[in-house]
Amino acid sequence: MSTKLYNELIIPASDGMYRYALSIVHEPETARDVVQDCLAKIWNIRNDLSKIEKANAWAFRIVRNRCIEMLRRDRYADLDEKVVNLQVSNPADQEAINTDQMVWLKDVLDTLPKKQREVFHLREVEELSYQEIAETCELTESDVKVNIHRARKKVKDAMQKIDAYGIAN
């Protein structure tokens, strides 16, 4: 029964878990490690899955905590390793985006404050409800709404600037 729940609830969520991790750590290798760690962790407690109401938001919260742990650990990691990681960080997904002339959009999203970027991702890409986002990010629903509105406004402003002057910033 618990294995069935794991296969039905968690495995389909793994793509979203990976995208969410990637939006936080910006490094495909690290994001993959995060998701693999989380899947192992969830597998170990699969007997409790029946008690969980919103598996999606719950799994995302586990991903979020693991990402924060990873980022904290990285802060103290060997500098050389960090340099290597920076140099190898060239995911195919980003290449596809760059070649698609959407660089301006990536630039705008990169300038968003972390919280806004995170909330924006969960709403626009993962299509979570305000309540689910609030639970995942430990925010209030109104905080979530405000952050999404601000993020969208920045994107819209950048679009209007490009239309008017041909540049985003």
Next chain:
Amino acid sequence: MESPIEQLIEKYWNGETTLEEEKRVKAHFKTNPALSNESDYFRFLKKEQEIKFDPKVKKNSRRTWLSAAATVAVGLTTAALVLQESNKDPFAIEDPEKALEETRRALMMIGSGLNEGQSYALELTKINKAKEELKEESEPL
């Protein structure tokens, strides 16, 4: 007068849409792709949604090259060391002190062997002498 979809798009940018309405906006841009920044934006979101989790660890090319280079380097070093060792006499002694000691021991061994041989030779001479004396004495008879 704005069309219903235009009103919905405006609502979207104002952050007032529900999830369902947002899905309608996204579907609109999917079926009506345009060469506009707005259209690019929704295409970008769709692209983001298509990113999949691949549990297989893809080795990045740089790391693969590094490990290949490291393997070759280790192999070459091992080969060089093995060749160097095989050219050497396995009984050769590198330390001159030790070599001197070994030579001295070998010479001592030869010396003691020679001395032992000499003592037997002396005994043989004695026997031969006695034999000669006996021979001389027996001849006149």
